[in-house]
Amino acid sequence: MRNKRSAWLTSLSLVICLIHILPFYILLTTSFKAADDLSSKWVMPGYLFLDNFSSAWREANMMSAFRSNLIVTAVSVVLIIIIGSIAAYPLARYQTRWNQFVYAVFVSALIVPPLTILVPLYKFMVDIGGMNQYWGIILLFVTFNLPMTIFLYTGFISTIPRELDEAAMIDGAGRFELFYRILLPLLKPITATVIILTGVAVWNDYQFSVFFLQHPHTRTITVALASFFGQYNSNIGWVAAGSLMGALPMIVLYLFLQRYFISGLASGAIKG
Amino acid sequence: MARTTTIVRSTDRAAAPLQGPARKRKRSTAWLNLLYVPALLLFAVFIFYPFVKGVQISFTNWDGYNQDYKWIGGSNYKRFFNDPDMGRVIRNTIIYGVGSAFLQNLIGLAYALFLNMNIRTRGVVRTVIYLPVIISSLIMGYIWYFFFQYDGGAINDILLLFQDEPSNLLGDKDWNSWIITFVNTYQYLGIAMVLFLAGLQTIPKDYYEAATIDGATALSRFRHITWPLIAPSLTVSMVLNLIGGLKLFDVIVAMTNSGPGYASASMSSIMYLLYFGREDAGYAATIGILMFVMISVVSIFALYLLRRREVHA
Numbered sequence: 001m002r003n004k005r006s007a008w009l010t011s012l013s014l015v016i017c018l019i020h021i022l023p024f025y026i027l028l029t030t031s032f033k034a035a036d037d038l039s040s041k042w043v044m045p046g047y048l049f050l051d052n053f054s055s056a057w058r059e060a061n062m063m064s065a066f067r068s069n070l071i072v073t074a075v076s077v078v079l080i081i082i083i084g085s086i087a088a089y090p091l092a093r094y095q096t097r098w099n100q101f102v103y104a105v106f107v108s109a110l111i112v113p114p115l116t117i118l119v120p121l122y123k124f125m126v127d128i129g130g131m132n133q134y135w136g137i138i139l140l141f142v143t144f145n146l147p148m149t150i151f152l153y154t155g156f157i158s159t160i161p162r163e164l165d166e167a168a169m170i171d172g173a174g175r176f177e178l179f180y181r182i183l184l185p186l187l188k189p190i191t192a193t194v195i196i197l198t199g200v201a202v203w204n205d206y207q208f209s210v211f212f213l214q215h216p217h218t219r220t221i222t223v224a225l226a227s228f229f230g231q232y233n234s235n236i237g238w239v240a241a242g243s244l245m246g247a248l249p250m251i252v253l254y255l256f257l258q259r260y261f262i263s264g265l266a267s268g269a270i271k272g
Numbered sequence: 273m274a275r276t277t278t279i280v281r282s283t284d285r286a287a288a289p290l291q292g293p294a295r296k297r298k299r300s301t302a303w304l305n306l307l308y309v310p311a312l313l314l315f316a317v318f319i320f321y322p323f324v325k326g327v328q329i330s331f332t333n334w335d336g337y338n339q340d341y342k343w344i345g346g347s348n349y350k351r352f353f354n355d356p357d358m359g360r361v362i363r364n365t366i367i368y369g370v371g372s373a374f375l376q377n378l379i380g381l382a383y384a385l386f387l388n389m390n391i392r393t394r395g396v397v398r399t400v401i402y403l404p405v406i407i408s409s410l411i412m413g414y415i416w417y418f419f420f421q422y423d424g425g426a427i428n429d430i431l432l433l434f435q436d437e438p439s440n441l442l443g444d445k446d447w448n449s450w451i452i453t454f455v456n457t458y459q460y461l462g463i464a465m466v467l468f469l470a471g472l473q474t475i476p477k478d479y480y481e482a483a484t485i486d487g488a489t490a491l492s493r494f495r496h497i498t499w500p501l502i503a504p505s506l507t508v509s510m511v512l513n514l515i516g517g518l519k520l521f522d523v524i525v526a527m528t529n530s531g532p533g534y535a536s537a538s539m540s541s542i543m544y545l546l547y548f549g550r551e552d553a554g555y556a557a558t559i560g561i562l563m564f565v566m567i568s569v570v571s572i573f574a575l576y577l578l579r580r581r582e583v584h585a
Contacts, residue, residue: 004557013393016383017400019394023415023458024403024424030418041418082447085306094304102308109319113519115540118323119336119557121318128523143318146311175304199573204408206522207540222410226525229414242419243411258399261406262466264276 008041029241052241056194060242062219065224071134072220073202076141080198081191083142084149089179091150092157093165103154114140115207122211132215140208145198151198156190157183196261203250216271221246310525329557336553348558356528357534357542364449365538365563368456369518369570376513377506380464385498387465388472397470402462409459417442418457420527426499442528448536453475455523460516464509473506507578512573518567546563 031052033045042196045241056062091103114121121140130136160183168178206222213219219227225246229239330348334341352358383401387394404412408474419426420441428438440448475498483493521540524530530545537545537560547556 006390009386009389010392013386013397016386017393017397020458023412023419026418027415038424041424042429057275081308081440087311090307091305099305102312104516106315109315111515111568112564113515113540113567114319115519116560116567117319117326117544119553119560120322120329122547123329123336123553124318124322124325127389139314143314146314150308150311185346186382190275200406204406204410206410206525206565207407222408225414226410229526236418236421236424239414240294243414245413247407250406250408250450251403254403255399258402262398262402267500 005084005102010206024079027244029046030236032239035235035237037132044233051178052237053245056238056245057249059232059238060224060228061104061216062221062224062242063243065219065246066220068134068213069203069220072138072141073199075134076145076202077195077199079138079142080145081194083185084146084194085153085184086179087146088150088153088157089183093116095161103150106150109152114144114169130212132213132218134213134218135211137208140212141160141198141202141205145201148197149194152190152194153187153253156187160186200250200261203226282375290408305410326557326560329554330561332554334553334557336547337549337551338436341554344554348555349562351555351560352562357537360534361537361539361542364536365518365566366518367453368520369514371450371453372456372460372517373510373513375453376461376464377509379457380509381462381468381502381506383461383465384468384472385494398466401465404459405462407459409456409522410526411521413455415459415493416451417527420451432510436445443535445535447534448528452520452527452536453517453525454522456517456520459523460513464513467505467509468502471502475501498505503578503582506521507582510578511575514574515567517572529562539566 029041029044032049033039033041034047034049034051036046039045087106090239091099091106125136125140127138130139164182165178168182173181204222205220206226209220209223210226213223216224225242227238228242232238299439331343332341333344333347381398385396391397413569417425422428422438422440422443425438425441427441431439438537441451479497479501480493483497488496518538519540520538521544524536525544528536530541534542534545540563543556543559543563546552546559
């Protein structure tokens with residue numbers, strides 16, 4: 001009786017998996033299919049055809065797009081962690097009325113998508129010469145990811161006993177020493193969460209990159225793919241191959257570190 | 273360096289034994305606040321300043337390039353509410369926001385309850401359902417475009433078994449905004465599922481045992497134990513998905529590019545078209561401000577309603 005029920009549940013779970021994996025199956029069949037092969041997307045091609053990948057790689061200039069993505073994501077995440085964690089420290093430890101107000105200002109920005117200020121932001125970036133520059137978009141990513149980062153760090157630091165600070169101070173540690181030698185190692189789990197949350201967001205971003213990194217030499221993967229799609233939307237195999245290559249690094253990372261991805265994102269959200 | 277400050281402090285305390293510790297704390301707090309100055313500065317420069325500028329621009333007829341433009345008062349706002357295209361855009365934005373938040377929570381909760389039943393394949397299912405979350409939504413849009421496209425789309429291959437002509441699903445005004453809602457739901461329902469799974473884990477098993485002994489049915493156990501106790505998960509998941517849907521942009525660009533006409537446009541995607549396609553920057557800024565107002569009002573209202581439910585539970 002119990003076995004029967006469990007077998008039934010297991011097969012139901014496999015059906016759900018199949019449905020959810022379907023889009024990736026179609027992505028695979030499409031990207032490996034030759035342009036003159038008019039068979040249905042449901043059918044796996046019975047031959048190995050890699051031209052779509054080489055063409056997409058060349059035509060969309062994926063090499064330079066990957067480089068841009070790496071630079072922008074790495075620098076943004078490092079800056080987000082440094083600026084976010086040091087900002088959270090006084091907000092968590094010294095909850096004066098003023099600091100509570102500052103915290104509220106930071107966190108209230110969580111609700112409002114920065115896309116709503118696109119027009120003035122664009123004008124401002126043109127004025128300060130930040131268009132198509134890595135530093136321009138990096139500053140934007142850092143700013144827009146700070147609310148979540150400060151929120152997470154402040155919450156986490158509040159759970160670390162204050163006595164630890166005091167013990168270290170009695171031993172003669174300065175404030176900065178205290179922060180870097182005692183607190184920072186304790187912040188590892190939340191830092192891992194922040195890296196994943198902001199890293200995924202920045203790596204996958206399209207809605208800002210498309211405005212601020214349009215130049216073929218600095219544009220990121222999503223922007224390269226979008227302009228590629230605009231040019232070659234009759235050649236769906238190329239677009240599929242490009243999409244697959246663009247998504248692959250994140251998929252691989254996710255499959256290896258999925259525990260951290262899932263629990264990190266959930267712990268980030270549940271505290272709200 | 274560290275040592276000298278300690279010495280100064282201890283003399284402080286000796287001089288004024290009563291108010292010493294209090295003063296010490298106050299003084300060290302003040303300079304520690306410098307630590308959030310970089311963050312505040314970035315906020316001021318890249319959020320507050322552009323926002324104020326945005327409000328200004330929304331009262332002008334700026335085209336996005338020209339240096340001379342006029343102050344035209346509230347005409348852009350008046351124009352928005354009389355614009356025949358905008359009814360559709362507002363409708364779509366609400367479908368993307370409310371529709372996908374509703375579907376994501378419904379399906380996410382169903383999956384979470386299902387996986388919570390000691391399924392052997394639990395880990396695999398969770399991995400698979402969550403996978404789309406980490407993929408760029410632009411790419412996700414392209415992947416689903418392969419399904420819904422007119423010429424050789426995967427869905428049409430099936431439809432052609434029953435009809436002679438392929439259906440132009442993405443070009444159909446009655447369908448396209450729902451298809452986009454579906455894609456957004458598919459991509460992010462994993463977040464709702466994981467949040468509900470975490471919420472279910474916090475409910476003590478004894479509650480269910482006690483209820484079962486008292487003869488409660490599965491349905492009433494859900495209504496009286498599970499549903500009230502996962503209220504915090506529901507709040508977070510609902511607000512998160514609501515905001516995500518209301519600002520939807522990438523999937524629309526990938527699948528229909530707001531078309532045909534503006535039939536599948538959201539407020540964010542039409543803002544983009546007006547600014548870069550029609551050089552209507554003043555009007556685009558107005559839509560941005562209205563979007564800002566709408567999203568904050570809707571999410572604060574939802575947060576208020578859902579939080580109140582939590583207290584009662």
